[in-house]
Every structure is written in structure tokens, then in C-alpha cells.
Amino acid sequence: MAAVHPALSPYVRSLVAYDVSFAGPGIHIGMPSTELTWVLPLDEPLGVAWEGEPGSRRVGWTSVSGLHTRPAAVEHGLRQRGIQLALTTEGARALWGVPAAALAGHLLELGDVAPDLADLPERLAGHRSAADALPEVERALLDALRRHRRPPQRPEVTRALALLTRGVPVAATAGDVGYSRRRLTTLVRDEAGVAPKTYQRLARFARSHALMRRAALSGEVSVATVAARAGYADQAHLAREWSEMAGCSPTEWVRREFPVVQATRGAEAAG
Known part of the structure; x- marks a missing residue:
């Protein structure tokens, strides 16, 4: 995980240089x-598709989602x-x-977006x-930041997304930022491309994913513990969300991805 330039920190959550070896070709x-994902492969073009939808496959030297x-199938x-x-x-x-709303649910190449x-x-x-x-990427990002002087995200939307990420109920979040629930839904959807409740689900799933990654690295995987710490009602609730969003159970994900996790130990590459 590389340090993010202070000027970029509100916009770039993580910047990872990865170098991973595998036993053979496969799917990550x-x-x-x-968060929006942006990948810049160096060795060969990257093939990505929505899992189960071969018609969505894109191959290129950049990948933006x-x-x-739903899960993406990333070829390696x-x-x-x-x-x-x-x-x-x-x-x-x-x-x-x-x-971000313009990109929600899409797999694109960088030239399509920027x-x-x-x-x-x-x-x-x-x-x-x-x-x-990495320095070349940082220079490109700083140049882009200077070029795109668009109106910033509304402060109340930024706060609402932060509250939803922490698990604050949608109605309470709307009250905190001074909007009706309907108005908040419109603003969040216009900015992020998903409704507040969906954004909250994504945040909870991301917490469980991070917890499962850490558990896999430690060798002490407890799905029940992850469910409780991530904010799910119970283990069955977590299992349903993983089935939809990851296309597999948490334990199956560990079996499939653990070699990748081992290879990226210390890099903390986002999955």
C-alpha cells in the first residue's frame, strides 16, 4: 500500500502496487x-467481466468499475x-x-471515462x-485534479455517505443532514448511483470482506464472529449477502482466494 499524496487523500482511498504469482491461470x-476500482495492469491486458455474464467481458490496459x-470475474x-x-x-x-453515478454497475476502460x-x-x-x-501515476492524478475543477460533492451528501458507511439507519441519516428520506435518496443516488440502503449494504459487505481477509491471513476464520463485527443480524444474514454480492460463501471465498491473499501479504491489495 503506497502513501497517498495529501492533495489526493479525499479522492483516493488506497493506491496499491501489486506483483502476484499464481500456480496457474484462474479467476479472482x-x-x-x-469505492470505485481502477486497475492499471503492466504485463498484459486485463480481462474482466461480471460473474456469470460472459457478454460483459472487457479486455484492456485499464479497468474501471x-x-x-455483484461480483466481477478478474482473469489472471x-x-x-x-x-x-x-x-x-x-x-x-x-x-x-x-x-460516480454515471459509472455505477458498469465495467469500462479508462478512455471511456477520462x-x-x-x-x-x-x-x-x-x-x-x-x-x-507509482510516481508517474501520482503525477497523472495531480494533473487531473488541477484540470477537473468541477463543483465538489455537496457537504451534506459527503456527511450522509459517511454516516451510512458507519451503519447509521437511513432515516436517522436523513434527519442528521436535514433532509427528508426521499430527498436524501435522490441526492445519494444522483451522486453514487445507488440508493442509501444499497450504499449501506455495500459498506457492511466491505467491512465483512476486510474482516474475512484479516481472518484468512491469521488462519483463524470464524464466520459468526465476522457477521457480528460487521453488523449483520446473524450468520445466515451474512451468508445471503455474500451469495449475492460475492457469488459464494465466505468460506468458499477463503478457499478460492487465500493463495492470492498469501501472495499479497503486506501489500493489502483491495479485492
């Missing part, structure tokens, strides 16, 4: 979250090197010049490693 699960409630060979970024909803507007950054893969091609390429 791209998990839903409250908006908020989504024997080795993957590249840079992965997690952007806040405000980051889409600040760095790409588009609201044509002014379409040459970034070429600029990264000469770097010996993903870590060496």
Missing part, C-alpha cells in the same frame, strides 16, 4: 464496496503486476470529471516494476 473475484452489488495468468486504486465517490468527479488519461498505460509501460510506476 472483484468484490463490491463503496463503478459501485456494483501465472503472474500479475500493476497498480490498483480505490476511489471515493468524490474522486470520480475530481479526477475523471464525471459523477479520455485525458487514456495515454497513462503507455506512460507506465517502460517502468521495471509496479512500485517504480
Whole structure:
């Protein structure tokens, strides 16, 4: 996990240079979250599709996904090197010049979203490693931030998203920011592309995903404990959400992804 430049910190949640070796070709699960995912592979174009929807497959030197409630199938060979970024909803507007709502549920290439950054893969091609390429990515992001002087996300929406992330009920969040529930739903949907309740589900799922990752690394996996700590009513509730959002149970995810987790120990690559 690389340090994020202070000017970018409201917009870039994480910046990861990854270099992962695998026993053989396979599929990595791209998990839903409250962040937008941006991947810049270095060795070969990246193939990504919504799981179970081969017609959605995109192959390219960049991959961008908006908020989504279903898993993505990310293809890998024997080795993957590249840079992965997690952007806040405000980051889409600040760095790409588009609201996150315009990207929700979509798998795209960077040129589709931000044509002014379409040459970034070429600029990264000469770097010996993903870590060496990080300064080039940072420069590109800072340049983009200066170019896209769009109106910022409304402060009340920013606060509402923060409250929803923490698990505050939708009605209480609306009251806190001074809106009716209907008005809040409109504002959140216009900014993030999902309703407040869905955003809250994504935040809870992301917490459970992070907890499962840490549990897998420690070798002490307790789905019941993860369910309680993530804010689910019970283990069955967590299982239903994982079935929809990950396409598998938490324990199946550990079995499928644990080699990836082991290989990225210390890098904390976002899944």
C-alpha cells in the first residue's frame, strides 16, 4: 500500500502496487464496496467481466468499475503486476470529471471515462516494476485534479455517505443532514448511483470482506464472529449477502482466494 499524496487523500482511498504469482491461470473475484476500482495492469491486458455474464467481458490496459452489488470475474495468468486504486465517490468527479453515478454497475476502460488519461498505460509501460510506476501515476492524478475543477460533492451528501458507511439507519441519516428520506435518496443516488440502503449494504459487505481477509491471513476464520463485527443480524444474514454480492460463501471465498491473499501479504491489495 503506497502513501497517498495529501492533495489526493479525499479522492483516493488506497493506491496499491501489486506483483502476484499464481500456480496457474484462474479467476479472482472483484468484490463490491463503496469505492470505485481502477486497475492499471503492466504485463498484459486485463480481462474482466461480471460473474456469470460472459457478454460483459472487457479486455484492456485499464479497468474501471463503478459501485456494483455483484461480483466481477478478474482473469489472471501465472503472474500479475500493476497498480490498483480505490476511489471515493468524490474522486470520480475530481479526477475523471464525471459523477460516480454515471459509472455505477458498469465495467469500462479508462478512455471511456477520462479520455485525458487514456495515454497513462503507455506512460507506465517502460517502468521495471509496479512500485517504480507509482510516481508517474501520482503525477497523472495531480494533473487531473488541477484540470477537473468541477463543483465538489455537496457537504451534506459527503456527511450522509459517511454516516451510512458507519451503519447509521437511513432515516436517522436523513434527519442528521436535514433532509427528508426521499430527498436524501435522490441526492445519494444522483451522486453514487445507488440508493442509501444499497450504499449501506455495500459498506457492511466491505467491512465483512476486510474482516474475512484479516481472518484468512491469521488462519483463524470464524464466520459468526465476522457477521457480528460487521453488523449483520446473524450468520445466515451474512451468508445471503455474500451469495449475492460475492457469488459464494465466505468460506468458499477463503478457499478460492487465500493463495492470492498469501501472495499479497503486506501489500493489502483491495479485492
